[in-house]
Amino acid sequence: MLTTNPYDDDKLREECGVFGVSATDGAAALVALGLHALQHRGQEAAGITTFDGAHFHTHRAMGHVAGNFDRDDVIRSLPGTVACGHVRYSTTGETALRNVQPLYAELSTGGFAIAHNGNISNAMRLRRELVRRGSIFQSTSDTETIIHLVATSNYRTLLDRFIDALKQIEGAYSLIVMTPEGMIACRDPLGIRPLVMGKLGDAVIFASETVALDVVGATFVRAIEPGELVIVQGSEIRLIRPFAPMAARPCIFEWVYFSRPDSIVDDHSIYSVRKAIGAQLAIESPVDADLVIPVPDSGTPAAIGYAQQSGIPFELGIIRSHYVGRTFISPGDKVRHLGVKLKHNANRALIKGKRVILVDDSIVRGTTSLKIVEMMREAGAAEVHMRIASPPTRHSCFYGVDTPEREKLLAAKLDLGGMTGFIHADSLNFISIDGLYKALGEAKRADVRPKYCDACFTGDYPTTLTDHDEGSEVDQFAMLAERVI
Secondary structure, eight states: OEOOOTTGGGGGGEOOEEEEEEEEETTHHHHHHHHHHGGGOOSSEEEEEEEOOSEEEEEEEEETTTTTSSHHHHHHHHHHSSEEEEEEEEEESSSSSSSSSSEEEEETTTTEEEEEEETTTTTHHHHHHHHHHTTOSSSOOHHHHHHHHHHHOOOOHHHHHHHHHHHOEEEEEEEEEETEEEEEEOOTTTTTTEEEEETTTTTEEEEESSSHHHTOOOEEEEETTTTEEEEEEEEEEEEEOOOOOOOOOOBIIIIIIIIITOOTTTTEHHHHHHHHHHHHHHHOOOOOOOOEEOTTHHHHHHHHHHHHHHHOOOOEEEEEEEEEEEEOOOHHHHHHHHHHTTTEOHHHHHHHOOOEEEEOOOOSSSSSHHHEEEEHHTOOEEEEEEEESSSOSSSSOOSSEEOOOOOGGGHHHHHHHHHHHHHTTTTEEEEEEEHHHHHHOOOOTTSSOOOBBBBBHOOSSSHHHHHTTTTTGGGGGGGGGOOOO
């Protein structure tokens, strides 16, 4: 089996997106539309859970939203005016239907459905303790830990039980929870993972990104604040802040790569910020060349910014086909080698004899960059220079982003010269961490706590990493939460 997108295989992947709607007819159909807009955040599986006032209904499936939730029979099987959905790319837990969210359980207080974007960094320790106390887990997802913490809490009301559970977990989470009493949306106290609120008539909508609100015709209201719980019961909205205030640390990679370019974060267009990153990159790392070429599609806004700042023409030197499936059966190495060109191909007539600057959002293992540089040389490029719109990725993420172990990250193993040689480029440069903050309109100083979580670049993790630090102690559970790379 061969993935026909050799470039996306070497990208950092956000593990999921969430979407919820309360108090509207046809809630399932609305959630399905919202999940379509969030498909880029998770392409492994999707699920929707609804509540009709008496019963919960769930449909979960492997694969994309399209093909699973664009069928009338599926939507008809999900009645109710309250619904939440999830698209998944696993960072913890095996690739299996039992891990597809929303997860659902019958508690003493009634039905409980949960959709989670993020990663709980002490899930293995909590799981071990819960199993010792008699809990029986049905999945290998870290999200199920929250359900068991709620179920075993000594507090009386469901809301208090839920808050009790949240106070025991570490890491990153944006959650949408459905109960017979209503819907709860919340973010972790640092706001590492995104979550926004919108309105569509009388309906309240929650989503990972504003683009999902746009697609369903909803009006953006505001971002859910870090550490805030928003409780929707019919037309009533209540706000609770059960955590001590903390300086927020949202994930900086949402700006660089994860969020769709047409989303808005903190009143700033993702597209405009990525262009500003490219312009700053051109200031920091100029090179005499003939063309600026984006690595499609994620490198395009930064490449436009680089071209505008440098005055070097922007051109589509790599053409992407949008009509190729993810995989095909390859009977041999020759066909496997040819297959990588099904998704992307060099624009030979444009490239031949030219000095080109390739702009991409990141380098992870380096295998992608090597293939792209080789493609340019095979197409006749005179020189191939690579510019990266993020600092070197030297550290793994433990907050809901699928990254390889640190020893597999190219920048953790090699210096700049070594990385340049590895990808066979004439030159290679990354935007500096200070330059990235500057493009975001911020200043990063050593004596000031950074505004964003930039741990993948700096190693400055904003929370404790219990499971990682206790690696040897949780080895017996490692297979239960094996990272899918």
